[in-house]
Amino acid sequence: MYLSNTLALLVLILISYPRIFFVSISNTIEPMCVLFCAIPLLIKEKLLRFMLPFEENLSGGVPIAVCHIESITRMSEAHAKMCLCEHVRVDNMDIIVTVMLHSFIIAQKVSVHRSLQRSFAKFLSSGEDKAHLLLHILQDMMRNEAMYQTIRQRQRGGTEKGDGGIDDGVLAGTLEVLLEEFESRARDRRIYDVSEFCKGEAFRDAGYVLDERRGIILRNQ
Numbered sequence: 001m002y003l004s005n006t007l008a009l010l011v012l013i014l015i016s017y018p019r020i021f022f023v024s025i026s027n028t029i030e031p032m033c034v035l036f037c038a039i040p041l042l043i044k045e046k047l048l049r050f051m052l053p054f055e056e057n058l059s060g061g062v063p064i065a066v067c068h069i070e071s072i073t074r075m076s077e078a079h080a081k082m083c084l085c086e087h088v089r090v091d092n093m094d095i096i097v098t099v100m101l102h103s104f105i106i107a108q109k110v111s112v113h114r115s116l117q118r119s120f121a122k123f124l125s126s127g128e129d130k131a132h133l134l135l136h137i138l139q140d141m142m143r144n145e146a147m148y149q150t151i152r153q154r155q156r157g158g159t160e161k162g163d164g165g166i167d168d169g170v171l172a173g174t175l176e177v178l179l180e181e182f183e184s185r186a187r188d189r190r191i192y193d194v195s196e197f198c199k200g201e202a203f204r205d206a207g208y209v210l211d212e213r214r215g216i217i218l219r220n221q
Helices: 001-027 039-055 064-081 088-108 110-119 129-153 179-188 195-199 199-204
Strands: 173-177 208-211 216-218
Touching: 001 129, 039 110, 064 088, 088 110, 129 179, 129 195, 129 199, 173 179, 173 199, 179 216
Parallel strands: none
Antiparallel strands: 173 216, 208 216
């Protein structure tokens, strides 16, 4: 009986350990986005663009108060803390703005519901929209790589084989791009994590393969 209780306690500790570890780590992180003067310029611009449609629609019964902005900053801090980020990033705010807008629009009168959705469409982007954007970035990179390989083959005669002039990837018709470069392009579009996309259906359906060991993305031509 004592042994079974000990084993049960050990299992409970092992199950709870990741949660305890996560909570203990998150308690040491305090991402700041409270004071407007301390918010990075990029996030300031996003807040200003977010406020503009509200100001334009103010006469139509779509009020927004300081408490809404405070809610966005507080929730952005909370989301950044959940992600173990030291600072509030733009993607943290994107998610919170989307959640708040969905709640706000649903709470409005039916007569203004659809017009609000049109006004704030650019702020209501979902994970699917980001997947489409990442797929477009990757397709553009692959297209550039295919053009580069074609030009290189023409410069070297296009028929040289076995002399080291053209690598095996080119001869096999395989396109390769660096994962690091893809992540850099994604960050330029304010997308900071591509791991979920690389595991998703859109990535596989497009014929891409991730080689984590070599740090490259491949696709057969």
